[in-house]
Amino acid sequence: MTGTVTAVSSNGVYSFTKPNRDSITLLAGLGVEGDVHAGVTVKHRSRVAQDPTRPNLRQVHLIHEELFAEVGAEGFAVTPGDLGENITTRGIDLLGLPVGTLLRIGGEAVLEVTGLRNPCLQIENFRKGLLKRVVGRDEDGNLVRKAGIMSIVREGGTVRPGDTIEVKLPDGPHRPLDRV
Incomplete structure (x- = not known):
C-alpha cells in the first residue's frame, strides 16, 4: 500500500493552523x-x-486530503495546514490503519502510527459546523473521528510534497486506532 505527500506544514508558535512549507x-x-x-x-x-x-x-499529525473534498462537498473550504496537520496525504486510508503501522516517507523518514487525533472545539471555531463533520457516529452509534492520525518519529529525514509514503503493517492482530 502506498500514497503520496501532498503538503507539509509546521509552526513554531501555538496556532490552530500551520503554514505550508517546501519541506x-x-x-x-x-x-x-x-x-x-x-x-x-x-x-x-x-x-x-x-x-x-x-x-x-x-509528534506528527497526518490528515488525508480526501477529507477536504468530503467536507468541501458540504460547503466547508479546508486546505492543507488549516486543521493543524504536519503532513497531508493522498491515497492511504489513514483512519483504517492499525496501531504500530510504519509509514516510510521519501527516502529516509519513518513514522509509527500511535492513534487518532481527537478533534477539539478549535475546529468549530475555525469553521462553524465543521466539528460535526469530522466527529460523528457510524450506523451502529460508535464514535467516528475523521480529523487524522498521530504518530511518532522512528527515523528522521526530510519530507516534501510529492514524496511517496510506503505502508508497513505491524505483525500480529489488527489493533484499531483510538484517540491519543
Missing part, C-alpha cells in the same frame, strides 16, 4: 523540527495541563 525535517524521537508540538513529552496544551511528563505520542 519539513523530522527528528527521531521528537517530531517536526521547529514545530511547537515537537518533543519527547506532551506538548498539546490540554495534555500538558493533565500531566506534562507523559510521552509525546502526537
